[in-house]
Amino acid sequence: MNRTIIRTLSALALAAGMAHAAQAAWIPAKAAAAQVVLERAFATAMANPVPVKASVAVDAAPVARIAVPRLGVGAVVLSGRSKQALSMAPTELPERIDDVRVISGHRDTHFAFIRDLAVGDRVELTDAAGKHAYRVVRFETVRHDGFAIPTHPDRPLLALATCFPFDAPLNSGPGTPWRRVAWAEAID
DSSP states (O other), X not given: OOHHHHHHHHHHHHHHHHHHHHHHHHHHHHHHHHHHHHHXXXXXXXXXXXXXXXXXXXXXXXXXXXXXXXXXXXXXXXXXXXXXXXXXXXXXXXXXXXXXXXXXXXXXXXTGGGGGOOTXXXXXXXXXXXXXXXXXXXXXXXXXXXXOOOSSOSSOEEXXXXXEOTTSOTTSSSOOSEEEEEEXXXXX
């Protein structure tokens, strides 16, 4: 093979590798940038009784802010469960059953911290009603189509759900059938 062909093939392989790397970096970069915009929208939403869309680019409104002090992580939570909203932030399921709130997020962006979450960790949720504190009490791995929300819990519950396993290849399709759920109970 002559040098021109080798150089051309090398340049093409390098370009393909760079394109793949850029595509892999796009989702976390988009999620991080979105949180800057969402923080401003959250502050506005908390000052208004009517939900305010985060921007014209997203079909959801900020409804809460979640934080785990021990891990130093936090994120604005959006309403609904559309793919568009979930690509920008964790989302809260609109239906609440009894005193159970369900928030889901991607394992490779906003909910990557669930891998490091431990029983006993404090989870703080701030919404229009104020600040709520929860303590993680257990973990559960379930199929996404078999996720059961408890009815009539003794205390208000918060479920944080993300795809599982954490190390599944990100390019293997639209997630896995499994979800890792961190259950937290309200603390006084």
